[in-house]
Amino acid sequence: MVSAIRSIAILLVIFTVCAHGKPGYGPGEQDWGYVDVRPGAHMFYWLYYTTANVSTYTQRPLVIWLQGGPGASSTGYGNFEELGPVDLYGDHRNWTWVKDMNVLFIDNPVGTGYSYVDNSAYLTATNKEIAMDLVELMKGFYARHPEFETVPLHIFSESYGGKMAPEFALELHYAKKRDEIKSNLVSVALGDPWTSPIHSVLSWAPFLLELGIVDHDGYDAIMKAANFTAELVEQERWIQATEQWGNTQMEVMKASKGVDFYNVLKLTKGDRFKKLMIQTSEERMYRTMVKHDFDEDHDQIAEDLMRGPVAETLGIPSHVKWNSQSAKVFNIHNTDFMKPVIHIVNELLDKTPLKVGVFSGGLDLICATPGTVNWIDKLNWTRRNEYLDAPRNAISVNRVLEGYEKSGGNLTMFWINRSGHMAPADNPAAMSHVLRKLTNYG
Known part of the structure; x- marks a missing residue:
């Protein structure tokens, strides 16, 4: 009996160690790895377990961060320059999203960041191909981390990510309906998006x-x-x-x-x-x-960090050079680059229960807020009038006006004050409101 109890205890310890992450680059437990989304196409993810004071990390949601480009690295830019636990210089960031939730950075499309292809023939060329690769990534991720299958999932994105995220969310939703994947997808957020x-x-x-x-x-x-x-x-x-x-x-x-x-x-x-x-x-x-x-100089600091200490700590294969294929990724999407995905956002709003959020920094030019407002006005879904008739309310954090929001149906638009394209870094207070609205944490 004692021997059996001891064996069970040992198994529980082993399970706990395996279920949790490992020391990585920066504070807290982490996990990372590759998923072969297609033969010859290897996509990299980097998971940060929340540092919130909870009995188990599954009590907090899982947030995916998708960078733009196409060809910009989530593990590099989004992580070290916007919302990860440390910045490019190794200083701790007090507004990191990791303090409230689990964060999954994905280098996509393949060829971006640490993700790589065996040759250029395996690069994606369309938004649909990007979305399908991301669904395959999530299948591989859940296979390694089944504890997250029931955890609320929220997809956040920025810039060209505002084209990739809607179609990814839609394809993940349909894959779930076909019982191809178990996932608790709740919302998708488009930040300073290149949606149209x-x-x-x-x-x-x-x-x-x-x-x-x-x-x-x-x-x-x-x-x-x-x-x-x-x-x-x-x-x-x-x-x-x-x-x-x-x-x-x-x-x-x-x-x-x-x-x-x-x-x-x-x-x-x-x-x-x-x-x-x-x-x-x-x-x-x-x-x-x-x-x-x-x-x-700034670009060189980022490249030296990602190709040096970070690659060494994470054990990145020696033949993989961070972002070395990113120019090819950008160039091969020139046939898809200017195509809008308004119809995909319409389908999300009409055919799925997902919450859709859009946030935009008022000082951004590349995806300027007036343009974002104009394409939102072009949306045509059954609850459109609810959104049009809804009031526009102030976002106040600690008695400071941080922006505005408007909600109707399952769509919410956030105007972020004192922010450019990188809203999580430029105005973390306003983004904490966005996070609370969409995930209930932040």
Whole structure:
């Protein structure tokens, strides 16, 4: 009897050790690994178990973070520059989401961050392919962590992630209905989203004019380029539309003398404008959507961290170099880059019980708030009037006005004050409200 009890105790200890994570890079328990989403396509995830004072981490929800690009790394940018437990310099972040919930960073599409493909033929080229790979990733994740199958799941995203997340959520929902996967998916949140690219592009000129960043001549030049982009989108000439988006970006740079696309009030270094002007259109587009920062020193710090101490700590295979395939990822999606996914958001709102959130920083240019509001007005679902008729309320945190929100049906829009494109880092107080609204924690 004693021997049997001792054996059970040993098994419980083993189970507890296996069920929990392990020391990783930074504080708290973590887990990470690869899921082969297709032959030749290897997707990387990095899980941070919550550090909340709970008896078991499954008492708190699981939040997925998807970066943009396509080709920007969640494990790098989202983790170390926005919401993970430590920043690029190893300093602890007091607003990390990990203190309230479990956070799963996924490097996607394959070829992004630590994810990699055996050769370029295995890269995705469409949003649907990205979504299906993410569903396969979650099948592999749940197989290793079945304790999370019943834990509320929330998908958060940023920028181009605002195109990937809706279709991922929709395909995960349908896979669940087909009994292909067990998951407790509750909500999807689109942060400063590239959900309808042309609405973002058309908002650049009026937004910059209102702020006094360009004059009427600059407005006219940007608007002319943006309207041509819109014509190409209307004609479904997608590759040309992507190229013209790059030309419109150039007009913004010239008229504004190098305004920061991620925060219009951010300090612009004197030599940045000159560097941008000598780059090719393809280089500028890649730097804007994937690199996230035009400060080369800053970029180097991130690359040194991810290819050095982090890769060593996580035991990343030696042949994998963080973000080494990201330029190919970005370029191969040029046929899909300017396509909207408004119809996918409509389907989420009409055909699923999921909560859909959209949050937008008021100082963001690349996915400017006016453009986001305009594509939301184009949504057409059965409870549309509930949203249109709903009041717009203030977001107040510790007696400070942090933004506004509007809810109707299963859609909520959040306007984030004092924030650019990276809302979790720019205004963590406002984002804590968004988290509480969508996950009940934060």
